[in-house]
Amino acid sequence: MKRFMYVLLFVLLTGATYAQQAKYVFYFIGDGMGVNQVNGTEMYLAEQEGRIGVTPLLFTQFPAVGVATTFSATNSVTDSSAAGTALATGVKTYNGAIGMDDQKNVIQSVAEKAKKAGKKVGVTTSVSVDHATPAAFYAHQPNRSMYYEIALDLPKANFDFYAGGGFLKPTTTADKKEAPSIFPIIEEAGYTIAKGIDDFKVKSTQADKMILIQKDGANPSCLPYSIDRKDGDMTLAEITESAVSFLTKGKNKGFFLMVEGGKIDWACHSNDPATVFEEVIDMDNAIKVAYEFYKKHPKETLIVVTADHETGGLGLGTGKYELHLKALKNQKQSQDLLSTAITDLRKAKGHNVTWEDAKALLVEKMGFWKELPLTWEQEKMLRDEFEQSFVKNKVVFEETLYSKTEPLAATARKVMSQIAMIGWTSGSHTAEYVPVYAVGAGSKEFAGKYDNTEIPKRIAKVAGYK
Known part of the structure; x- marks a missing residue:
């Protein structure tokens, strides 16, 4: 009887191990x-x-x-x-x-x-x-x-x-x-x-x-x-x-x-x-x-x-007890493609790009003014960058690990984060925790x-x- 119980226990343990194997x-x-x-x-x-x-x-x-x-x-x-x-x-x-x-x-x-x-x-x-x-x-x-x-x-x-x-x-x-x-x-x-x-x-x-x-x-x-x-x-x-x-x-x-x-x-x-x-x-x-x-x-x-x-x-939040993430849906392209569109505008019109031209592009790609009202400070940020890179022709591309960005596109991205009330501490990695999720065979191993x-x-x- 004791031998039978040991055999049964072995079978059950083997079955349990097998059931967990992925x-x-x-x-x-x-x-x-x-x-x-x-x-x-x-x-x-x-x-x-x-x-x-x-x-x-x-x-x-x-x-x-x-x-x-x-x-x-x-x-x-x-x-x-x-x-x-x-x-x-x-x-x-x-x-x-x-x-x-x-x-x-x-x-x-x-x-x-x-x-x-x-x-x-x-x-x-x-x-x-x-x-x-x-x-x-x-x-x-x-x-x-x-x-x-x-x-x-x-x-x-x-x-x-x-x-x-x-x-x-x-x-x-x-x-x-x-x-x-x-x-x-x-x-x-x-x-x-x-x-x-x-x-x-x-x-x-x-x-x-x-x-x-x-x-x-x-x-x-x-x-x-x-x-x-x-x-x-x-x-x-x-x-x-x-x-x-x-x-x-x-x-x-x-x-x-x-x-x-x-x-x-x-x-x-x-x-x-x-x-x-x-x-x-x-x-x-x-x-x-x-x-x-x-x-x-x-x-x-x-x-x-x-x-x-x-x-x-x-x-997620920059001071006020608010987030406005819905605003982000007005952005039609990544910052990379917005940058390309601004470069294309510069190539097409040379030194004849007007503030109205730039505004029209930002309305189309980001929803600014038309869908997303801007504060005086936000519009000034964009207008100042336009003056610097299009009027004074001092174009300093923003460089991150994987992109070089037209300064006006980089400023537009900053304005969008402000509107959504999203903050960033870095253009690189941080030491924060990362999440782990699991389902299926043996998934309990991944909790904690x-x-x-x-x-x-x-x-x-x-x-x-x-």
């Missing part, structure tokens, strides 16, 4: 997406509906919720490569490192562990495939700016699916020397390269391993911002759908898929709130693809959503407060990677 893992990383980026997006959505409160994003309704610290091995404020490495490997490192510890030793990522465990593996992003966060999952280089060398690590990892905007330095080494194009090297390693979703659909059925990038002529550094998207532009949701379809074809032993919403960070570097919130919504749309898969395989699927760090020091290095360790535990 055959399919989705790992979403919103680059720069702190707590206020998420909370602000939900309040922004509610105000569009004419009410105060929140309209929940899908991922914020996941049952397991946590917060994570993000400091690197060398500083309380991390960069994306050190944070990406922490989220990929569970090891702290110095700012700038890709898949290496602070002694420059190679460290194994959770994606590499998944591959060794027999899973298919995908690494995807809305920015370039060789950018810091995706690179941390497959590459091992001492500096994130070694884009060519990072790309050469891609076939060495032998993952099944990669996707993103493109590659930043396909023919130039870190020391600025010309080198053989990475594309033939990648193809010789057995990868099929698809340019755009239609090309992917044609080629994917016969491909063993695949890389999906944008069509020729598109910006290889990233997909367009959601707020700027045109018909035919590739989206993060389409990338996620493509990854799932590719990773589940043939023998299905399960998969690990990392999806990065990389341009949340870029918009935060620019302190462009409307573009930030639309990028968070865009990542939520990609998460919806994963959630539909989860609903078909609820006992075998784990979805984890987090961020590598917060960017911008986003503050912990360091970001715990996330890949817990994923590996739940998925059974050694």
Whole structure:
């Protein structure tokens, strides 16, 4: 009888462990997406509906919720490569490192562990495939700016699916020397390269391993911002759908898929709130693809959503007990495209651009004056910048990590933040907590407060990677 009870207990424990094991893992990383980026997006959505409160994003309704610290091995404020490495490997490192510890030793990522465990593996992003966060999952280089060398690590990892905007330095080494194009090297390693979703659909059925990038002529550094998207532009949701379809074809032993919403960070570097919130919504749309898969395989699927760090020091409120997030809906384009439109106006009219011309553009793109009344001080800010850059012709572009902006566009963005009553403490990263959300097999592991290095360790535990 006692022996029978031991056998029964063993069977029950084995069954419980198996029930928690995740055959399919989705790992979403919103680059720069702190707590206020998420909370602000939900309040922004509610105000569009004419009410105060929140309209929940899908991922914020996941049952397991946590917060994570993000400091690197060398500083309380991390960069994306050190944070990406922490989220990929569970090891702290110095700012700038890709898949290496602070002694420059190679460290194994959770994606590499998944591959060794027999899973298919995908690494995807809305920015370039060789950018810091995706690179941390497959590459091992001492500096994130070694884009060519990072790309050469891609076939060495032998993952099944990669996707993103493109590659930043396909023919130039870190020391600025010309080198053989990475594309033939990648193809010789057995990868099929698809340019755009239609090309992917044609080629994917016969491909063993695949890389999906944008069509020729598109910006290889990233997909367009959601707020700027045109018909035919590739989206993060389409990338996620493509990854799932590719990773589940043939023998299905399960998969690990990392999806990065990389341009949340870029918009935060620019302190462009409307573009930030639309990028968070865009990542939520990609998460919806994963959630539909989860609903078909609820006992075998784990979805984890987090961020590598917060960017911008986003503050929801600037003094008065008010927010006016609904105003942001009047912004029709990102700050980047507004800047381009102002440059185009300058080129078209030369020194003959009038204040009325500039006002008309700001009415069209930002809703100023027509939909959004401006204070005397706000109009003076815009008029003074117009005088400086168009009348006196002293044009000093504002530079952030990912953009160079016409001064009038930068001022318009500041006015929009004032109207919405949003504050920014930085044009860079901060040391704030980042949120963690999880649903599915083993999701309880992700509740609570912990360091970001715990996330890949817990994923590996739940998925059974050694």
